[in-house]
Amino acid sequence: MIDRRLGVLAAIARHGTVTAAAEVCRMTPSSASHQMQALARELGVTLLEPDGRRVRLTAAARTLLTHGETLRAQWERAQADLAAHRDGDTGGALRFCGFSTAAAAVVPEVLGRLRTAHPGWELQLRECEPARAFDLLAAGDSDIVVVVATSSLPPVTDPAFDQRTLFDEPLDLLVGPDHPLVGRADVALADTAAERWICSNPGRAYHQLVTMACAGAGFTPDIAHHADEWDTGAALVSRGFGVALVPRLADVPARHETRRIRIGTPPVPIRRVVAAVRAGAWHRPAVAAGLETLDEVCRELADRLAAT
Structure with a gap:
């Protein structure tokens, strides 16, 4: 319900090149470039400018992304409101991305507790590098990421994501x-x-x-x-x-x-191990339950680390 080209533009903003953005959006660079050109024509503004081997977003593109992030957060809240009209505890799919020992020591325990509490939910874990986890989150292919904080991640001020420190x-x-x-x-x-x-x-x-x-x-x-x-x-x-x-x-x-x-x-x-969801997604019941269980497991882990 939101123009998918906004996702391509957001990927360009994160990665700095059309080629890299096309890769994470699973399209060819020429397709991504054509989509940006078409979007710019429709809006009557310039979105991208060359900057050496990279591209730079114009002020108009930044303004568009700000509105896009507001739309995405509102869509997450809409899905949360719609969940109240569904019958039963189906919950849909709750998909996690985890990295290294975060995936091994944290997320499987979270999945186990969620399966016990909500046997009708479809739960999934994908292990991948932190930067890739955020790409999957932005694309809607993951719901909660549990990763190690590094300089390659979006800053905590990025309005596209809600991030929290776990331990x-x-x-x-x-x-x-x-x-x-x-x-x-x-x-x-x-x-x-x-x-x-x-x-x-x-x-x-x-x-x-x-x-x-x-x-x-x-x-x-x-x-x-x-x-x-x-x-x-x-x-x-x-x-x-x-x-x-x-x-x-x-x-x-x-x-x-x-x-x-x-x-x-x-x-x-x-x-530092952090969790992130798309902005506004924590309103969805399944995501909220996943984050609550994640916090519970990580508090226990933090206590164990402090005692050793």
Whole structure:
């Protein structure tokens, strides 16, 4: 009921290029470009201007997006009001996106409790990178995302989304069994400034977390190896090829001989786990129940983290 071209324009605003926006909107770049040209002609304004290899939204485009976000939020509220006229506890589909240990340690527990409370609901979890989760949320392909906050995410002030912090999870240092820091008290992240590091590939959320944590401790990590799976990273750490940061909730494969060291000297690196829905979607009963259950599970997790 809302012009789908507004979604394409919003994707261009998030990603900066027509090509990237077309990819997340599942269309060809030429189709996305034609849609923007047609929309501009119909409205009688210029929407996009070239900016090097990227495009820049005009003031008219920003105004249009502001109205589009208001329309989308109102549509979410309309669906919430319509839910009161449905019979039974069908709830429709409630779709989650989660990332890494957030998907493993948080969302399955939420789904289990929702299934018990609302057996008629269709529940789904998709694991993906945080930035991709927001693309799916904006496209209406997901209802609740649970991700790690990184610089690639929309800011909390973005009116297209309602975001909330769930909990802060400490990051521990992972080293080999004979590393000099094993058994030492008051370890600081800065103590690893001269180490070689094992990290995920550039562009992934974990890579951003590690580089930002090290920057906060005053150094740039010397990344020697890239590993996206904990199994691979732990295997390298156990054999002395470098050190790594590992979230407190992450399970390191026991077959690799490593040592987990808690960083006690500030700044203690953390990763912030956040939830987001489309603006206004929390009025829908199923989304509201999902968020309430999510908050409940995360409060329990936060208490466990504080006690360890």
